[in-house]
Amino acid sequence: MLRQIEGSQAIAHTVALCRPEVVCAYPISPQTHIIEAVGAMVKAGTLAPCEFINVESEFAAMSVAIGASATGARAYTATASQGLLFMMEAVYNAAGLGLPIVMTLANRAIGAPINIWNDHSDAMAVRDSGWIQLFAESNQEASDLHVQAFRLAEELSVPVMVCVDGFILTHAVEGVDLLDQSFVDSFLPPYEPRQMLDTKAPVSIGAMVGPEAFEEVRYLAHLRQLDALKRIPEIAREFFEATGRDSGGLVRPYRTEDAETVVVAMGSVLGTLKDAVDARRDLGELVGVLGVTSFRPFPSEAVRDALAHARQVVVIEKAFNVGAGGVLSTDIAIALHSEQTLLRTVVAGLGGRAITRRSLEKVLVDASRDELAALTFLDLDQGAVDRERALMQTSRGAVSGKASA
Amino acid sequence: MGSRRGTFATREIIAQAKGNRTVFQIRIHGRGGQGVVTAAEILSFAAFDEGRHAQAFPSFGSERTGAPVVSFCRFDDRVIRTREPVMEPDAVIIQDVTLIHQVDLFSGLSPEGYVLINTSNSFSDLGFGDFFDQYQLEHLMTCPATDIALEHLGRPLPNAALLGGFAALTGEITYDAIDKAVREHFTGPVGERNAAAVKAAFDYVASKVKETARASTN
Numbered sequence: 001m002l003r004q005i006e007g008s009q010a011i012a013h014t015v016a017l018c019r020p021e022v023v024c025a026y027p028i029s030p031q032t033h034i035i036e037a038v039g040a041m042v043k044a045g046t047l048a049p050c051e052f053i054n055v056e057s058e059f060a061a062m063s064v065a066i067g068a069s070a071t072g073a074r075a076y077t078a079t080a081s082q083g084l085l086f087m088m089e090a091v092y093n094a095a096g097l098g099l100p101i102v103m104t105l106a107n108r109a110i111g112a113p114i115n116i117w118n119d120h121s122d123a124m125a126v127r128d129s130g131w132i133q134l135f136a137e138s139n140q141e142a143s144d145l146h147v148q149a150f151r152l153a154e155e156l157s158v159p160v161m162v163c164v165d166g167f168i169l170t171h172a173v174e175g176v177d178l179l180d181q182s183f184v185d186s187f188l189p190p191y192e193p194r195q196m197l198d199t200k201a202p203v204s205i206g207a208m209v210g211p212e213a214f215e216e217v218r219y220l221a222h223l224r225q226l227d228a229l230k231r232i233p234e235i236a237r238e239f240f241e242a243t244g245r246d247s248g249g250l251v252r253p254y255r256t257e258d259a260e261t262v263v264v265a266m267g268s269v270l271g272t273l274k275d276a277v278d279a280r281r282d283l284g285e286l287v288g289v290l291g292v293t294s295f296r297p298f299p300s301e302a303v304r305d306a307l308a309h310a311r312q313v314v315v316i317e318k319a320f321n322v323g324a325g326g327v328l329s330t331d332i333a334i335a336l337h338s339e340q341t342l343l344r345t346v347v348a349g350l351g352g353r354a355i356t357r358r359s360l361e362k363v364l365v366d367a368s369r370d371e372l373a374a375l376t377f378l379d380l381d382q383g384a385v386d387r388e389r390a391l392m393q394t395s396r397g398a399v400s401g402k403a404s405a
Numbered sequence: 406m407g408s409r410r411g412t413f414a415t416r417e418i419i420a421q422a423k424g425n426r427t428v429f430q431i432r433i434h435g436r437g438g439q440g441v442v443t444a445a446e447i448l449s450f451a452a453f454d455e456g457r458h459a460q461a462f463p464s465f466g467s468e469r470t471g472a473p474v475v476s477f478c479r480f481d482d483r484v485i486r487t488r489e490p491v492m493e494p495d496a497v498i499i500q501d502v503t504l505i506h507q508v509d510l511f512s513g514l515s516p517e518g519y520v521l522i523n524t525s526n527s528f529s530d531l532g533f534g535d536f537f538d539q540y541q542l543e544h545l546m547t548c549p550a551t552d553i554a555l556e557h558l559g560r561p562l563p564n565a566a567l568l569g570g571f572a573a574l575t576g577e578i579t580y581d582a583i584d585k586a587v588r589e590h591f592t593g594p595v596g597e598r599n600a601a602a603v604k605a606a607f608d609y610v611a612s613k614v615k616e617t618a619r620a621s622t623n
Contacts, residue, residue, distance in 0.1 A: 004449060004450050004453035004454075004459060006446075138486075165488075167462070167463070168462070168488050169488075171462055171463055172460060172461070172462040172488075173445075173446045173449050173450075173459075173460070173461040173462065174449070174458075174459065174460045174461075174485070175453060175458060175459070268488045269488065271485075271486035271487055271488050272486065272487045272488050272489050274486050275486055275487050354489055354490050355488075355489065356489045356490075356492065357487060357489055
């Protein structure tokens with residue numbers, strides 16, 4: 001059923017079709033609309049049986065999700081930004097315990113300075129936690145990914161984070177083809193936990209593991225992620241065959257076949273990027289796009305195959321590893337393992353800075369002229385940076401001058 | 406609807422004028438509490454109902470009552486992929502006239518672009534000087550949407566009324582689609598009252614458009 005609907009509402013609709021039995025969350029922008037909508041469905045009885053648990057913090061939200069999942073309930077939560085950081089300890093625990101929790105991350109910058117707008121800093125902060133991280137390009141994909149996420153999580157006993165660009169997607173109203181209950185019921189079988197807390201058959205989960213086995217536990221988690229590398233495209237294929245929609249999967253190439261320059265990105269910027277690439281293609285430039293849908297597990301082989309013929313790879317990053325450089329770029333560099341390919345990082349859209357087609361086209365033009373530096377910041381106000389640097393120099397001089405006097 | 410649409414440019418004529426470009430982009434300026442975001446959403450529902458692809462999104466400011474707020478809507482016969490804010494609008498709707506000297510309201514607006522301002526003053530009384538000399542006079546319009554809203558809703562919420570005015574001014578969307586979208590968004594008696602405001606503003610602007618057309622042919 002094609003509907004004109006806010007992204008958050010579409011996600012909430014799909015989450016409800018997945019029949020979660022426990023939903024717990026603490027409100028934080030830009031995730032709030034999703035949780036409000038799910039909460040309203042629980043209250044109205046249209047999502048039943050389901051317990052909606054109000055908690056006092058994000059740490060509690062993930063802890064409740066862990067408890068619920070450990071007793072065999074399908075559990076869902078959502079958060080963003082500082083909320084994710086606040087629940088971080090529990091985020092690692094959910095993965096370590098192999099609990100198939102699904103969480104929507106409405107991607108938002110991390111303070112300080114406080115900023116409610118979109119970037120990928122929050123997702124990057126937990127990239128090593130053992131969660132699967134899937135990035136949605138549109139609200140259609142954001143909605144579809146949740147069904148695939150529950151399926152994947154429960155098959156592999158790994159929690160899955162669906163990353164949806166905050167505001168840009170969550171608050172955008174656009175056409176979304178909503179799934180129906182019968183399809184979701186056929187695609188997503190009831191949750192059958194591998195192991196659960198049961199008073200009739202007591203077990204401990206999450207007991208201490210010493211040096212004799214901890215490495216093995218971590219390596220096993222890695223192997224489950226490698227299993228996910230195989231299952232993610234299979235599940236996406238099955239979804240495609242049933243719905244005709246190309247949602248999910250590992251990577252999505254666009255006009256890369258003969259491309260000399262390929263731009264790699266994740267999330268909603270891919271739409272604008274495709275428009276930019278089409279515009280440059282119309283002028284005869286050989287450019288393409290590679291969207292990375294699965295960031296964890298990282299699909300090194302699929303990335304390498306897709307970029308094999310590119311002379312230059314430009315990674316657009318909505319996050320920044322301060323003091324080092326690009327985050328996604330590092331993974332791309334390892335995957336490429338090539339000294340022949342020029343790798344460029346463009347940090348863009350931090351804290352909600354709008355990424356325009358015009359600016360992206362300029363990146364493509366600069367790249368084709370080999371004028372793109374190894375690391376650049378899109379639309380950076382260099383004047384403001386220089387002024388601030390100068391100010392810091394003078395004020396430091398003034399302070400030290402006073403001290404020596 | 407046929408007679409109404411005959412009085413102003415139809416979509417086909419606009420599409421021809423724009424060449425291959427099929428997208429129409431609207432930027433709405435107002436203040437927190439005036440329903441700026443809701444207006445863009447309703448517009449997108451109306452365009453969707455007419456079978457077009459439509460996208461509406463806010464400027465993502467921290468919502469505070471009275472603070473300047475911007476929302477965007479674009480519709481297209483083709484799939485919309487871009488996520489950039491509307492920087493070159495085909496139409497600008499100003500819900501609060503006090504923003505005129507505070508915010509860069511007309512940034513990127515093409516000379517063929519439309520402007521609809523909520524005020525009981527006429528466009529020429531707003532003190533723009535020669536700013537709009539390159540623009541098409543018949544595309545520049547004011548509408549007393551707050552007065553209309555006060556009359557029909559009893560509250561100074563001009564957003565729905567302005568959408569009626571927008572339909573009459575641009576012909577980019579039908580009155581029927583706006584009427585339906587407003588009734589679906591505001592249900593019950595509130596929907597009825599907003600729909601009445603839409604009708605009043607549509608009729609007001611439609612008659613002003615006719616007046617302008619008559620004046621330019623004379």
